[in-house]
Amino acid sequence: MNQRNKNLADSESNENRVPNRELKHGHAKAAKRSRLSIQFGLMELLLLTVVAAAWLPVVIAKQQIAKFKLDIQTLQPLTTNLIVMDEQKLNIRAVQSILPGITSWKYYGPLNADLELRFASEGINNFSLPTDYKAVPLPEGRHTIHLSEVNDTEGYHRELYIDKEKVLEQHLPLDAFARHSSSISTDVSEQSKEYPITEPLKLLDERSTNRHPLQAYGQIDLPIHHDKKGNFLWISPRTVVPKPAPKLIVYKSDSRLATIGHRQGIRVRRTSETKTAGLINIQPSISSVLGDQDRRNWYRFGISVRPILAGGPNPGAPEIPELQPNPAMPDRPGMPITYRDTITLPSGTDARTRKELVAENTINEAGDQMRLFAHYPPYASGAQPIVEILFDAAQPNRIGFLPHAAPGSTPLKACQFVTQFDARFFWRKIEMRSEEDTGADVTLDSLASVPLSRLYPQIDPAKFADPNGSAEANASDLMLFPWQPISLESLPRFEASNNIAEMFKMSLITDVPDSSKLKFPAGLPDGLEYEGVPNRQVWWLPAVEDAAAEDAAKEAPAETPITVEVRATSVFPTTKVPLVGGPAIGNVRITVPMPATEPIWLEIVAEQPIKL
Amino acid sequence: MLIIISAVGIVCTIYYNQERSKLRGALTELQMQVGVWKVEDESKVVIARIPFSEDAIPPGVDKRHVWQYRIHFPANYTPCHDHTAGLVKANAPGGQGGRSASMSGRLSEPEQKLATMAFLEANGQWKFYIRVGGSSNTSMLPPDFSIESLDDFVVEPVVKGDEIRVFDADEAICLLRLHEKELATDRRGNTIEDLHRGCTAYLFSKEQQDTFTAWAQGQRSSMKETQQ
Numbered sequence: 001m002n003q004r005n006k007n008l009a010d011s012e013s014n015e016n017r018v019p020n021r022e023l024k025h026g027h028a029k030a031a032k033r034s035r036l037s038i039q040f041g042l043m044e045l046l047l048l049t050v051v052a053a054a055w056l057p058v059v060i061a062k063q064q065i066a067k068f069k070l071d072i073q074t075l076q077p078l079t080t081n082l083i084v085m086d087e088q089k090l091n092i093r094a095v096q097s098i099l100p101g102i103t104s105w106k107y108y109g110p111l112n113a114d115l116e117l118r119f120a121s122e123g124i125n126n127f128s129l130p131t132d133y134k135a136v137p138l139p140e141g142r143h144t145i146h147l148s149e150v151n152d153t154e155g156y157h158r159e160l161y162i163d164k165e166k167v168l169e170q171h172l173p174l175d176a177f178a179r180h181s182s183s184i185s186t187d188v189s190e191q192s193k194e195y196p197i198t199e200p201l202k203l204l205d206e207r208s209t210n211r212h213p214l215q216a217y218g219q220i221d222l223p224i225h226h227d228k229k230g231n232f233l234w235i236s237p238r239t240v241v242p243k244p245a246p247k248l249i250v251y252k253s254d255s256r257l258a259t260i261g262h263r264q265g266i267r268v269r270r271t272s273e274t275k276t277a278g279l280i281n282i283q284p285s286i287s288s289v290l291g292d293q294d295r296r297n298w299y300r301f302g303i304s305v306r307p308i309l310a311g312g313p314n315p316g317a318p319e320i321p322e323l324q325p326n327p328a329m330p331d332r333p334g335m336p337i338t339y340r341d342t343i344t345l346p347s348g349t350d351a352r353t354r355k356e357l358v359a360e361n362t363i364n365e366a367g368d369q370m371r372l373f374a375h376y377p378p379y380a381s382g383a384q385p386i387v388e389i390l391f392d393a394a395q396p397n398r399i400g401f402l403p404h405a406a407p408g409s410t411p412l413k414a415c416q417f418v419t420q421f422d423a424r425f426f427w428r429k430i431e432m433r434s435e436e437d438t439g440a441d442v443t444l445d446s447l448a449s450v451p452l453s454r455l456y457p458q459i460d461p462a463k464f465a466d467p468n469g470s471a472e473a474n475a476s477d478l479m480l481f482p483w484q485p486i487s488l489e490s491l492p493r494f495e496a497s498n499n500i501a502e503m504f505k506m507s508l509i510t511d512v513p514d515s516s517k518l519k520f521p522a523g524l525p526d527g528l529e530y531e532g533v534p535n536r537q538v539w540w541l542p543a544v545e546d547a548a549a550e551d552a553a554k555e556a557p558a559e560t561p562i563t564v565e566v567r568a569t570s571v572f573p574t575t576k577v578p579l580v581g582g583p584a585i586g587n588v589r590i591t592v593p594m595p596a597t598e599p600i601w602l603e604i605v606a607e608q609p610i611k612l
Numbered sequence: 613m614l615i616i617i618s619a620v621g622i623v624c625t626i627y628y629n630q631e632r633s634k635l636r637g638a639l640t641e642l643q644m645q646v647g648v649w650k651v652e653d654e655s656k657v658v659i660a661r662i663p664f665s666e667d668a669i670p671p672g673v674d675k676r677h678v679w680q681y682r683i684h685f686p687a688n689y690t691p692c693h694d695h696t697a698g699l700v701k702a703n704a705p706g707g708q709g710g711r712s713a714s715m716s717g718r719l720s721e722p723e724q725k726l727a728t729m730a731f732l733e734a735n736g737q738w739k740f741y742i743r744v745g746g747s748s749n750t751s752m753l754p755p756d757f758s759i760e761s762l763d764d765f766v767v768e769p770v771v772k773g774d775e776i777r778v779f780d781a782d783e784a785i786c787l788l789r790l791h792e793k794e795l796a797t798d799r800r801g802n803t804i805e806d807l808h809r810g811c812t813a814y815l816f817s818k819e820q821q822d823t824f825t826a827w828a829q830g831q832r833s834s835m836k837e838t839q840q
């Protein structure tokens with residue numbers, strides 16, 4: 001009630017105020033009204049009519065255009081006609097073919113467009129158009145393209161026709177693919193559409209599944225970034241040369257990519273897998289483990305980096321990162337490491353954060369070298385290593401490591417690189433120079449595969465071969481093989497070339513010719529069964545002796561050489577399940593003296609070259 | 613200012629008129645090929661034959677007989693296809709020999725699709741090809757089944773000439789039946805009752821699946837052949 005009275009009072013007060021204002025501005029308003037009446041004169045009215053007359057057809061035409069477009073869209077798939085809407089552009093549509101195995105497109109090519117029809121059956125990837133292709137000029141005017149695909153007992157036959165004339169053909173053997181088609185995509189539909197003549201246009205991207213060389217499963221799906229085989233047909237301006245796909249790849253902050261490194265080779269995995277905290281998690285190239293099932297959150301190969309202090313209460317005793325408490329998850333061992341693109345962390349960065357910053361600037365301008373940095377949190381002793389991780393496009397199966405000490409770190413005497421999870425690969429021999437060789441002319445012929453048992457002469461060979469069969473053996477005995485040093489002098493040596501330092505090469509070789517035929521013991525965790533191709537672990541170690549000798553001559557402190565050790569194990573990694581076929585190499589330990597200047601390189605490579 | 617707006621309007625009018633005229637030309641061209649239709653009752657299946665464009669014949673096809681239809685499907689229709697290539701009945705689905713069945717997704721809106729049925733000879737082998745929308749099927753025919761002239765066969769396409777046929781959504785429609793005039797014979801030379809060598813292609817909605825299957829298995833009461 002009170003509110004209503006207030007409103008009434010307000011309205012009265014407004015009524016009272018208006019006449020006062022009109023009195024005040026009465027003359028000005030009258031003048032304005034008179035001006036307005038002049039502005040809407042006959043001429044203006046006529047002009048407004050003209051405007052309406054000029055725009056009304058536009059409105060009507062636009063409505064009709066929308067309706068025509070809808071009708072055309074409905075009718076197009078009911079015909080095989082091509083509608084050419086713009087003769088300056090490439091007009092094209094797909095056509096339903098009445099013969100299975102033939103895909104057809106009708107097109108109109110503008111005059112002097114200088115277009116090519118290109119076809120590739122290899123090098124199909126998600127990064128760029130294939131660089132290895134066959135091409136024919138695309139005739140101007142209206143024509144029909146037919147791609148015929150016939151698969152028979154002799155192989156895969158592809159024939160490309162323009163109208164009735166065969167312009168290209170390609171024949172691939174039966175072992176080119178495992179399955180002909182695993183995915184198909186195109187940029188062209190059954191609706192006629194115009195496309196610019198300056199851009200490539202994809203008619204068909206048909207990818208096949210690769211054959212598995214061991215025939216264990218018959219076929220294998222390659223990782224998403226790999227080159228695939230199949231049928232790739234596109235129209236391109238003749239002058240456009242496809243850029244090669246990158247050889248090295250990184251993940252963006254929002255990408256699901258779990259690994260970084262060679263596009264078609266060895267990589268490091270994201271560290272956001274708590275199981276492997278404290279380890280550099282290596283994903284060998286698919287060609288090195290082809291057939292081994294890629295298990296999410298499992299690891300194939302890990303490297304533990306262990307700093308050795310120059311002084312302190314326990315000089316020379318390495319620290320083991322995966323046995324350090326994890327501040328983020330106290331019930332799990334392992335120090336979280338993060339990959340960054342710089343050796344110095346940006347100020348304010350919490351080293352413990354798992355949000356990794358690895359950007360494209362880890363790759364050099366030429367796109368053939370890549371480096372990133374594994375940052376460790378400080379150890380209890382104050383040691384804080386940073387490991388520079390290197391990739392070289394020329395060596396897709398190799399990954400390099402160069403240890404550094406972080407600016408605030410306690411001085412480091414050395415850094416140890418200790419491999420984990422080796423035993424599942426059944427590496428049981430080491431390639432060494434043969435004893436009778438003098439060392440002057442080392443050739444591959446003078447190399448010998450030394451069995452692992454030779455490194456343990458104190459153990460009875462029979463017991464070594466079958467420790468599980470020994471009556472007095474127990475689980476703790478089986479796992480306690482001591483480390484055995486490998487002299488660098490016993491390893492083959494490769495002369496320096498092309499800016500690569502002189503290196504020793506240590507190769508660990510499997511004695512299992514076909515791991516898909518192995519019978520794994522019952523109860524073995526799935527991730528430890530290896531059914532990939534036979535492969536070897538190779539370490540490329542920079543030789544420093546010559547430099548040391550020179551330094552000695554100059555009475556400078558001699559450089560300590562890298563040391564190499566291996567250790568046998570008779571059980572599958574992290575289990576007490578005996579290894580099939582007796583002990584294998586369980587770990588490799590490389591001790592790199594600090595400060596280090598040359599990287600060490602790890603290579604996991606298929607025993608026989610595999611062409612994917 | 614108004615003069616400028618008018619001038620822009622006139623320019624736009626010219627542009628849009630050109631665009632409209634291009635589209636009208638394209639639409640007319642399309643309509644000439646597929647025919648001008650007005651579907652009176654959208655709840656029915658409507659079928660008309662449309663001419664087959666010779667330039668769509670791919671290389672490798674030596675001889676062919678092609679039928680193309682434009683089919684209007686009502687909303688909520690789930691197209692099912694049943695094709696037989698072997699021994700077929702003269703007035704019902706089923707028979708003996710290669711039989712394939714497929715089903716497309718349910719149509720939420722009324723839709724028109726192109727259906728193509730063809731007998732093709734490529735590399736000396738005759739094939740029966742059928743495609744409705746995006747779904748296609750091919751059957752290989754026996755080496756001694758050669759369709760040089762359609763006059764030697766009983767050929768029953770769902771529509772003949774320029775007619776437009778309308779079906780209820782619950783009918784099974786025989787899109788094409790082609791068979792030899794004589795009854796088939798067994799290995800001993802005895803004729804087989806009711807069966808001819810040939811092919812049939814049927815179309816029905818998923819709701820009629822059970823009734824159709826019963827009809828194909830010989831229960832004449834469950835469905836009957838649509839009248840030609």
